[in-house]
Amino acid sequence: MELAGAIITLIGSVFLFLGALGLLRMPDIFNRMQAGTKATTMGTILFLTGIAIGHFESMGAGKIVILILFIIFTNPLSSHALARAAHHIGIPLAKKTVKNDLAEDEKKEEGGQL
């Protein structure tokens, strides 16, 4: 049981590392955000689950379950608030971007009001 927990923790840490690597190498803030949020959420869940099932008695697994639920709920919320702020202050997209539906919709709405 302890070996299984250790292996799950190792997989989670690989997810954390890949998320941080994507944060470093992506060309654009929105790409960086999706690399840095989704992979990190998955990695944290796996990391904490591995510790909780590897050392069930000594660590207090209930608190770790509460921590995992908390991360599942709050991590997308903070990322959404950041993406909204980045769009509203007008940070440009990467040069390779082919489609931006939100900007087109906003332009269309402004044209309709005028």
Next chain:
Amino acid sequence: MSDIIYQIAGAIALAAILLAFIRMIKGPSSADRVVALDVMTIISISLIVFLALILQRSIYVDIALVYGLISFVGVVAIARYLERGL
């Protein structure tokens, strides 16, 4: 055997914090830096629980919970400030 695997996992998570820190220094805009800070705090939560395992002190899990709460509130407040809504 499993202790060594746990320590390798902790070292990889520490390297991830280092990569996010490089992005926090380089980041062209302030929103990039806030994203890097968010990622760093989330990896830090994992590392605090890992520290609780290594040092055999389960009280550190509570510290990780409070740290996550405060970092969430801080990131949302900075996002509202960047949007000029605060």
